[in-house]
Amino acid sequence: MYEDRIRHADLRGQIVSAEEAQGWIKNGMSVGVSGVTRSGDVKAVPKALVAAVKATGKQRKINLYTGASLGESDAILSGAGVVDRRLPYQADPVTRGLINNGEIRYIDQHSSNTAEVLRSGVLGHLDLAIVEAVAITENGGIIPTTSVGNSPIFVQEAGKVIVEINLAMPMELEGLHDIFIPGERPNRQPIPITRVADRIGVPYIPCDPDKILGVVLTDEADSPSDFTPVDADTLTMAGYILELLDHEVKHGRLPLSLGPLQSGAGQVANAVFSGLREGPFTGLTVYTEVAQDSVFELIDAGKVSYASASSLTLSESMRDYVLSHIKQYRNKFVLRPQEITNHPEVIRRLGVISINTALEVDVYGNVNCTHIGGTQMMNGIGGSGDFARNAALSIFVTKSVAKGGKISSIVPFVSHVDHIEHDVDIIVTEQGIADLRGLTPREKAREILAHVVHPEYREQLADYVNKATTTNKGQTPHLLSEALAWHIRYEDSGDMRLR
Amino acid sequence: MYEDRIRHADLRGQIVSAEEAQGWIKNGMSVGVSGVTRSGDVKAVPKALVAAVKATGKQRKINLYTGASLGESDAILSGAGVVDRRLPYQADPVTRGLINNGEIRYIDQHSSNTAEVLRSGVLGHLDLAIVEAVAITENGGIIPTTSVGNSPIFVQEAGKVIVEINLAMPMELEGLHDIFIPGERPNRQPIPITRVADRIGVPYIPCDPDKILGVVLTDEADSPSDFTPVDADTLTMAGYILELLDHEVKHGRLPLSLGPLQSGAGQVANAVFSGLREGPFTGLTVYTEVAQDSVFELIDAGKVSYASASSLTLSESMRDYVLSHIKQYRNKFVLRPQEITNHPEVIRRLGVISINTALEVDVYGNVNCTHIGGTQMMNGIGGSGDFARNAALSIFVTKSVAKGGKISSIVPFVSHVDHIEHDVDIIVTEQGIADLRGLTPREKAREILAHVVHPEYREQLADYVNKATTTNKGQTPHLLSEALAWHIRYEDSGDMRLR
Numbered sequence: 001m002y003e004d005r006i007r008h009a010d011l012r013g014q015i016v017s018a019e020e021a022q023g024w025i026k027n028g029m030s031v032g033v034s035g036v037t038r039s040g041d042v043k044a045v046p047k048a049l050v051a052a053v054k055a056t057g058k059q060r061k062i063n064l065y066t067g068a069s070l071g072e073s074d075a076i077l078s079g080a081g082v083v084d085r086r087l088p089y090q091a092d093p094v095t096r097g098l099i100n101n102g103e104i105r106y107i108d109q110h111s112s113n114t115a116e117v118l119r120s121g122v123l124g125h126l127d128l129a130i131v132e133a134v135a136i137t138e139n140g141g142i143i144p145t146t147s148v149g150n151s152p153i154f155v156q157e158a159g160k161v162i163v164e165i166n167l168a169m170p171m172e173l174e175g176l177h178d179i180f181i182p183g184e185r186p187n188r189q190p191i192p193i194t195r196v197a198d199r200i201g202v203p204y205i206p207c208d209p210d211k212i213l214g215v216v217l218t219d220e221a222d223s224p225s226d227f228t229p230v231d232a233d234t235l236t237m238a239g240y241i242l243e244l245l246d247h248e249v250k251h252g253r254l255p256l257s258l259g260p261l262q263s264g265a266g267q268v269a270n271a272v273f274s275g276l277r278e279g280p281f282t283g284l285t286v287y288t289e290v291a292q293d294s295v296f297e298l299i300d301a302g303k304v305s306y307a308s309a310s311s312l313t314l315s316e317s318m319r320d321y322v323l324s325h326i327k328q329y330r331n332k333f334v335l336r337p338q339e340i341t342n343h344p345e346v347i348r349r350l351g352v353i354s355i356n357t358a359l360e361v362d363v364y365g366n367v368n369c370t371h372i373g374g375t376q377m378m379n380g381i382g383g384s385g386d387f388a389r390n391a392a393l394s395i396f397v398t399k400s401v402a403k404g405g406k407i408s409s410i411v412p413f414v415s416h417v418d419h420i421e422h423d424v425d426i427i428v429t430e431q432g433i434a435d436l437r438g439l440t441p442r443e444k445a446r447e448i449l450a451h452v453v454h455p456e457y458r459e460q461l462a463d464y465v466n467k468a469t470t471t472n473k474g475q476t477p478h479l480l481s482e483a484l485a486w487h488i489r490y491e492d493s494g495d496m497r498l499r
Numbered sequence: 500m501y502e503d504r505i506r507h508a509d510l511r512g513q514i515v516s517a518e519e520a521q522g523w524i525k526n527g528m529s530v531g532v533s534g535v536t537r538s539g540d541v542k543a544v545p546k547a548l549v550a551a552v553k554a555t556g557k558q559r560k561i562n563l564y565t566g567a568s569l570g571e572s573d574a575i576l577s578g579a580g581v582v583d584r585r586l587p588y589q590a591d592p593v594t595r596g597l598i599n600n601g602e603i604r605y606i607d608q609h610s611s612n613t614a615e616v617l618r619s620g621v622l623g624h625l626d627l628a629i630v631e632a633v634a635i636t637e638n639g640g641i642i643p644t645t646s647v648g649n650s651p652i653f654v655q656e657a658g659k660v661i662v663e664i665n666l667a668m669p670m671e672l673e674g675l676h677d678i679f680i681p682g683e684r685p686n687r688q689p690i691p692i693t694r695v696a697d698r699i700g701v702p703y704i705p706c707d708p709d710k711i712l713g714v715v716l717t718d719e720a721d722s723p724s725d726f727t728p729v730d731a732d733t734l735t736m737a738g739y740i741l742e743l744l745d746h747e748v749k750h751g752r753l754p755l756s757l758g759p760l761q762s763g764a765g766q767v768a769n770a771v772f773s774g775l776r777e778g779p780f781t782g783l784t785v786y787t788e789v790a791q792d793s794v795f796e797l798i799d800a801g802k803v804s805y806a807s808a809s810s811l812t813l814s815e816s817m818r819d820y821v822l823s824h825i826k827q828y829r830n831k832f833v834l835r836p837q838e839i840t841n842h843p844e845v846i847r848r849l850g851v852i853s854i855n856t857a858l859e860v861d862v863y864g865n866v867n868c869t870h871i872g873g874t875q876m877m878n879g880i881g882g883s884g885d886f887a888r889n890a891a892l893s894i895f896v897t898k899s900v901a902k903g904g905k906i907s908s909i910v911p912f913v914s915h916v917d918h919i920e921h922d923v924d925i926i927v928t929e930q931g932i933a934d935l936r937g938l939t940p941r942e943k944a945r946e947i948l949a950h951v952v953h954p955e956y957r958e959q960l961a962d963y964v965n966k967a968t969t970t971n972k973g974q975t976p977h978l979l980s981e982a983l984a985w986h987i988r989y990e991d992s993g994d995m996r997l998r
Contacts, residue, residue, distance in 0.1 A: 085939075100972050100974055101972055107939055108921065109921050113921070121751070185849065185891070190691060348844065381919075440606055480983045484982060484983060487979045
């Protein structure tokens with residue numbers, strides 16, 4: 001049985017139930033599990049662990065490392081109090097609540113950095129890796145499913161490995177992955193990707209079969225992604241970005257194939273990508289962390305010739321379509337480790353055009369994309385820093401207001417900084433587009449005031465800038481006594497607007 | 500005459516005076532000039548330009564691009580009102596004053612990024628490059644002097660070039676430089692540096708001789724650097740860093756050769772480097788932007804086997820010694836373009852250990868290294884962002900207080916963010932060392948409170964953290980109404996301390 005799924009003969013004798021496998025997870029262990037933004041996550045063992053904890057009443061606390069958010073397991077593990085430390089990216093609502101309460105110790109970091117941190121030894125030993133797989137090769141190699149994430153480094157660094165073979169995942173996923181792990185320093189070599197389509201590694205995660213404790217069989221689809229519907233503002237913002245790209249091509253600053261495109265998860269990026277279907281651009285490529293529906297729509301439309309990502313984060317219908325037609329994407333799509341999709345070396349070399357979402361932006365172009373009111377984490381920083389700093393063109397999108405106008409997304413001073421002004425080229429809201437390239441901070445403020453602030457806040461923001469500029473001489477004029485007044489007014493009265 | 504200095508025969512007929520050459524600089528031009536932190540800067544033409552402007556009373560405004568601060572020329576050009584836009588790094592006091600007044604439009608950016616911005620075309624055409632040289636080769640190649648900086652990209656992008664041959668610079672500088680310019684996208688290849696000592700380019704800046712308008716002869720030394728004397732606090736901080744490095748070696752996280760070392764300009768880094776002379780470490784290497792005196796002391800002591808930098812920023816006596824003994828450093832030192840010394844690709848591959856200076860640090864580990872009170876620029880961000888984000892170990896140093904205790908360098912909320920918490924591993928003050936690796940923001944606050952805050956501010960800062968943590972639930976608890984209160988109190992009363 002399962003000769004095709006477990007090609008290493010000895011390992012076929014190591015099939016265990018999830019209930020048995022969860023017993024290998026001991027209190028205090030550090031465990032790395034597969035999964036990026038609801039894709040390719042381990043499904044059975046986490047649930048079995050929680051069931052056992054509940055049944056026995058004997059709590060176990062683990063440090064849980066992933067690629068990014070898991071599917072159902074994140075909420076189940078977090079809710080059961082099993083998670084002590086958690087890294088890296090996080091956006092699951094239950095987990096987020098416990099992180100903000102201080103019950104889960106959350107270490108945020110750049111997506112490209114998790115593998116380096118694990119290699120450095122600063123987090124201590126990684127006890128266990130649990131990875132969802134399509135199959136195990138003759139040599140113990142693990143063929144991942146719909147994401148790669150940090151699984152390669154987990155398998156490399158962990159003392160022991162549990163593999164979940166997911167029978168619901170088509171065997172044809174084999175060959176889609178390209179696993180390359182940068183070597184140890186001081187002998188590390190360049191990452192030899194010079195084209196989005198370059199394959200530089202092997203189609204499985206190398207693993208010493210002696211490290212594999214057991215194999216668990218599962219048969220469960222990935223949790224689909226909820227896409228918020230596209231609204232008029234989203235389409236307007238997408239339109240501005242398409243105009244900008246067109247303008248760059250006309251001025252000879254970009255070719256018709258643009259540069260490899262990256263987008264953070266979210267509807268604006270999805271809408272921009274959809275808009276590219278109708279535009280003049282051809283021979284497009286995608287070099288991103290998370291591939292959403294629109295990537296496959298563009299491949300199907302013949303607009304995108306090749307896409308590279310670390311996960312398939314798809315709606316239910318697109319997921320089913322892609323998985324049942326995966327062969328036709330074999331020469332147009334590759335899944336890579338997160339360290340490679342997000343590596344500064346590759347992003348800068350390729351000249352990626354990045355589109356990420358901001359929570360708030362200040363008048364000098366600094367961006368907050370993680371913390372509400374400076375305190376409450378909404379989501380981790382993810383790959384946005386890897387891309388924004390190294391992209392050839394770094395675009396941030398946000399609606400100009402939130403909560404029916406009570407919050408302005410453009411503020412005098414962001415309550416938390418994720419991206420400094422030097423890493424932000426373009427800001428887009430439904431009001432317009434601010435092109436900050438080659439501008440001083442004072443010029444940036446004028447550009448932002450003129451183009452992206454909601455009219456209800458324009459005068460209020462202009463007043464701040466004028467007062468700051470006349471009161472304080474400096475490269476970046478601020479009035480610290482009023483810099484955070486908008487946020488404080490919102491805390492006090494529920495509205496940033498002056499009455 | 501000058502056959503050795505001007506080996507391209509035709510160009511020997513193009514020797515002109517600085518007075519004649521300055522006439523080629525027209526109002527409104529964008530001009531890229533050589534010079535990094537007072538080294539290898541053009542010396543005659545800028546002064547002649549200012550003299551002509553003063554003599555004729557006819558102002559000319561230019562956009563001035565450099566590697567970093569120039570020597571005397573910065574103050575002379577700025578003071579004469581010649582400079583419109585200025586980039587990238589800046590620390591000259593006269594220029595700084597005019598930038599903060601808004602009279603010079605200053606665009607700060609990461610050191611590694613200037614070449615990319617020029618390539619992108621977003622700043623418009625570069626009209627002229629003016630480069631100090633030891634000599635011009637048979638093919639028009641320009642052999643730089645004591646810095647490389649952005650000169651290669653200036654020469655590549657500029658319509659015309661003026662060369663200042665500095666006869667005071669020894670011919671033996673030839674062979675010290677390694678000029679490599681990343682190619683245009685989409686065909687850009689990896690930067691093939693895998694060891695600090697790797698030479699990957701040519702020893703001159705390639706230049707079409709037809710672009711050379713003229714050659715000016717000069718005979719003037721670089722402006723020496725002022726080193727503030729080492730004090731007891733500086734030595735204490737250096738001691739902490741050496742202990743940390745020792746500790747990392749003992750725990751197997753670093754080899755005895757550590758990793759390639761980088762330091763920002765400044766006395767603590769210089770003192771740390773000096774301390775390495777006595778330590779157990781061997782076979783050290785340096786991969787930095789600016790090489791200070793201590794680099795050569797360590798080479799002489801046999802501790803450093805190879806050093807790579809973009810400029811020699813030396814005291815007067817060390818400068819004279821190094822230049823008169825330059826041959827003995829030929830196999831131990833290389834000068835590279837700033838784009839290469841600071842490239843994320845190379846920094847991350849090599850695993851650089853970076854030491855940079857902070858102005859202020861907040862309780863969650865965010866760092867301000869450029870702006871006083873959030874408004875006044877002290878210096879540009881320089882290469883600190885390139886190194887801090889990509890280093891294997893990112894260290895920031897600052898004295899815990901300034902102005903005789905009236906300012907705490909550790910504050911609740913930095914008034915400006917240059918480096919986000921994810922890019923800051925270690926903070927060192929004369930009080931101790933805070934190791935932030937693998938910690939959550941709340942844990943970072945406890946570590947910072949325990950180890951690096953001045954005793955006079957410890958209770959005050961603990962009160963803020965306690966109040967914020969109990970009032971606001973969140974990953975990064977802040978009280979926005981009090982977050983900037985220390986800065987505001989200093990503005991109002993001249994002292995951050997509570998009375």
